[in-house]
Amino acid sequence: xxxxxxxxxxxxxxxxxxRFGLVYEAAILALLxxxxxxxxxxxxxxxxxxxxxxxxxxxxxxNSDCVDYAAAINVLxxxxxxxxxxxxxxxxxxxxxxxAIKRGFKKASKKxxxxxxxxxxxxxxxxxxxxxxxxxxxxxxxxxxxxxxxLFKWLDNDSLVNNNTxxxxxxxxxxxxxxxxxxxxxxSDFYDDKKKGSYNVLLKGDNxxxxxxxxxxxxxxxxxxxxxxxxxxxxxxxxTDKEIDTNNxxxxxxxxVIDNLLYVGIRHITDTKVGKLHESV
Numbered sequence: 001x002x003x004x005x006x007x008x009x010x011x012x013x014x015x016x017x018x019r020f021g022l023v024y025e026a027a028i029l030a031l032l033x034x035x036x037x038x039x040x041x042x043x044x045x046x047x048x049x050x051x052x053x054x055x056x057x058x059x060x061x062x063n064s065d066c067v068d069y070a071a072a073i074n075v076l077x078x079x080x081x082x083x084x085x086x087x088x089x090x091x092x093x094x095x096x097x098x099x100a101i102k103r104g105f106k107k108a109s110k111k112x113x114x115x116x117x118x119x120x121x122x123x124x125x126x127x128x129x130x131x132x133x134x135x136x137x138x139x140x141x142x143x144x145x146x147x148x149x150x151l152f153k154w155l156d157n158d159s160l161v162n163n164n165t166x167x168x169x170x171x172x173x174x175x176x177x178x179x180x181x182x183x184x185x186x187x188s189d190f191y192d193d194k195k196k197g198s199y200n201v202l203l204k205g206d207n208x209x210x211x212x213x214x215x216x217x218x219x220x221x222x223x224x225x226x227x228x229x230x231x232x233x234x235x236x237x238x239x240t241d242k243e244i245d246t247n248n249x250x251x252x253x254x255x256x257v258i259d260n261l262l263y264v265g266i267r268h269i270t271d272t273k274v275g276k277l278h279e280s281v
Contacts, residue, residue, distance in 0.1 A: 001045060003027040005061030009071035011051070014104030019051065021078035021101070025181075028261060029152070030061075030070035031254055032173070036166055036236060037159040039066060041248045065157060069115075072108035073151055076116055079105040080123045112156040122147035135205025137218055141182040148178025165239065172232035180225040180266060183218055187273045219274045226270065230262050 006026045010019045034040040043061055050058045061067050082098040109116035125143035134140045152174025153160070153167050160166050186193075186200050193200035202214055237255065244251055 001059045001061050002031045002067065004050065004058045005064065005067045006030055006071045006074060007051075008048075008060055008062070009068050010074060010104075013068060013071060014075045014107055015101060016051075017097075018075050018078070018101045018104040021097075022074060026070040026074040028258070029073065030064065030066045032152070032170075032258060033066040033069065033154055033159075034064060035240060035251065035254050035258065036170055037066065037154075038240065038244045039064065039159070040250045040254050041245060043250045065159070066154075069112065069154060069157065072112050073115060075101065075104050075108045076112075076119050080119060084123070084127075114155045115151055118147050118150040130199040133199070133204050135201060137183065137201055137214075137221055140186075140201040141179045144182040145175045145179035148181070149175035152177075166236060169232045169236040169239075173229050173236070176225040176229035176232070177266075180222055180229070180270075183222055183225070184266075184269060184273055187218065187277050190277060215274065215277050219270075222270050222274065226262070226266055233258065233262055 003022070003024060007019050007022050010022065031040075034043065044063050045059055046062050047057050047059050050056060079098060079101055082095075082101075122143040129140055129143065149171040152170045154170070155161075160170070186202055189198075190200060190202055192198070194203055202218065206214075246252075
C-alpha cells in the first residue's frame with residue numbers, strides 16, 4: 001500500500017513518466033517516517049486503478065506527507081542516477097529519460113530544497129572519489145551514507161524538528177542503511193564493473209592484490225551496518241511505543257514490515273551476495 005501510494009504521489013506531483021523509476025526503498029522510507037512521527041495511526045487507505053495493472057484495483061496510502069516526501073526523494077535520486085549513467089556510459093536512453101523527468105525533478109528540488117542540496121553535494125563527492133580511484137571502503141561509502149542520514153531526518157518538514165533524539169536515531173538508521181546499500185552494490189556489481197572497467201572500490205588499490213582480505217573487510221563492515229541500524233531502530237521503537245497506541249493495526253503492520261527488512265531481509269541479501277563473492281576467491 002505504501003509502494004502504490006508513493007507511485008501515485010509521484011504521478012500526481014512530479015509527472016507520470018517519473019513513476020517508471022519507482023523503487024521499494026522509497027516506500028520503506030515513507031513507512032519508517034510515518035512510524036517515527038506517529039502519523040501511522042491516521043493513515044488513510046484508498047483503492048483505485050493501477051497504471052501497471054489496469055484491470056485490477058489496488059489499495060494505497062494517500063494524503064500522507066511522508067509518502068509525498070518519499071516520492072520526491074525517489075524522483076531526485078532517479079534524476080541524478082540517470083545523469084551519472086549518461087556521464088559514465090553515454091547512454092542516450094539515460095539522457096532521454098533524464099530529459100523526460102526534468103520538470104518533475106525541478107518541482108521536487110523546489111519543494112524539498114534541503115534534500116535536493118544534500119543529494120547534489122553527495123553525488124559530487126562520490127564523483128570526486130571515483131575519479132581519484134579511492135580504495136578505502138569507509139571513505140568511498142561515506143558520501144552516500146551521509147546523504148541517506150540527512151534524507152532520513154526529513155529536515156524539510158517540521159514533524160520531528162523538535163525531537164532531537166528521534167532525529168539522531170533516524171539519522172543513524174539512514175547512515176548505516178546508506179553505507180550498506182553502497183557496499184552491497186559494490187559487491188553485486190563487482191564482476192560487471194570489472195568487465196566494463198567501471199569504478200568499484202573492491203577493484204582499487206590493495207583490494208585487488210589481497211582480494212580475500214578485502215572481502216572479509218567489506219563483510220565485517222556490512223555486519224556492523226546492519227547491527228547499528230537495528231540498534232537505532234530498536235531505540236526509536238522503544239520511544240515511539242510510549243507515544244502511540246501500540247495496539248493500532250497500522251502500527252503493528254508497519255513494525256512487521258520494517259522488522260522483516262532490518263532483521264531478516266538485508267541479512268539474507270548480505271549473506272547471499274557476500275557468499276557468492278567469497279566462493280569466487
